Amino acid sequence: MPSQTDSIGTDSTALRVAVMPTMGCLPLFYAVSSGLADSLGMDIALLRFQAQMDIDTAILRGHADIAYTDLIRTARLAEHVELKPFATCHEPLSLISLKTKRVKRINQMKEQMIAISRLSATDYWCDYVLDSTRTNHDDIYRPQINDVRLRAEMIRTGLIDAAMMGEPFATWMTMLGHKRLFQTQRGHAHLYAWAACSTASDSIQKAFRQLLDTAVELCTQGSRTDLMRNILQEEYQLPPELTDTLELPAPTATSDVRPADMAEARKWLDNENAVH
Numbered sequence: 001m002p003s004q005t006d007s008i009g010t011d012s013t014a015l016r017v018a019v020m021p022t023m024g025c026l027p028l029f030y031a032v033s034s035g036l037a038d039s040l041g042m043d044i045a046l047l048r049f050q051a052q053m054d055i056d057t058a059i060l061r062g063h064a065d066i067a068y069t070d071l072i073r074t075a076r077l078a079e080h081v082e083l084k085p086f087a088t089c090h091e092p093l094s095l096i097s098l099k100t101k102r103v104k105r106i107n108q109m110k111e112q113m114i115a116i117s118r119l120s121a122t123d124y125w126c127d128y129v130l131d132s133t134r135t136n137h138d139d140i141y142r143p144q145i146n147d148v149r150l151r152a153e154m155i156r157t158g159l160i161d162a163a164m165m166g167e168p169f170a171t172w173m174t175m176l177g178h179k180r181l182f183q184t185q186r187g188h189a190h191l192y193a194w195a196a197c198s199t200a201s202d203s204i205q206k207a208f209r210q211l212l213d214t215a216v217e218l219c220t221q222g223s224r225t226d227l228m229r230n231i232l233q234e235e236y237q238l239p240p241e242l243t244d245t246l247e248l249p250a251p252t253a254t255s256d257v258r259p260a261d262m263a264e265a266r267k268w269l270d271n272e273n274a275v276h
Contacts, residue, residue: 014045018055018067021236023167024091024192026251027215029231051146065200070121070191071265082198086205087254091192093125094170095182097162106133115145115163121191122164129182168248189261213253220250
């Protein structure tokens with residue numbers, strides 16, 4: 001199992017990047033593992049986390065220069081620390097329902113549990129699916145399960161009714177027979193983002209985006225299959241027998257942060273704060 005962090009207290013010249021086992025971080029894991037980052041002259045130290053709350057802590061304590069997060073959390077953190085979301089990517093989220101539940105539609109989930117991470121993109125999209133199916137929010141229990149892999153394990157072992165889940169864990173669960181009731185599409189709001197702390201200059205942000213976009217082009221090539229399989233096993237802790245057959249959506253290049261997405265995140269967060 002990878003250590004939670006591998007760079008706090010090491011060479012301060014390295015670019016410290018907080019990451020999670022998500023689709024958006026896959027190109028960066030590739031860039032580091034393949035030697036691409038080194039070949040482009042980028043010394044990157046990965047800070048590995050399983051939950052966005054832990055990335056928040058790394059940002060607030062000044063441990064990270066760049067972090068993978070979402071626009072809702074950057075809006076919250078910006079009240080306490082200088083933080084600039086500088087690139088987004090399409091990070092698909094799915095609502096996965098336990099296969100033993102007789103649920104085919106979201107509005108059949110009354111009095112069931114949907115695991116989320118509070119005040120994050122998973123919380124936002126849970127609201128979205130409930131509203132779009134006219135499901136009363138009070139009819140659904142939403143336990144906070146911050147660890148992204150733990151959410152998958154709780155579905156796998158039948159400990160939770162449903163969960164908002166990213167890739168590759170959502171596809172893993174469908175391969176085990178669990179049901180995908182909803183998935184975000186490219187036309188939806190792009191909430192997941194790379195954010196820069198005050199220690200990451202504009203030139204560093206530009207170089208980092210170029211590294212990610214180059215990695216996206218390379219890591220989808222067939223010749224890289226063995227390396228990608230190793231990354232999914234080591235960084236994402238997927239079973240070896242699964243990585244041979246797992247068909248994931250291809251990672252996408254970064255894009256500029258859209259003002260409309262930032263406004264949507266701020267609007268939702270303000271509404272949540274007003275309600276609670």
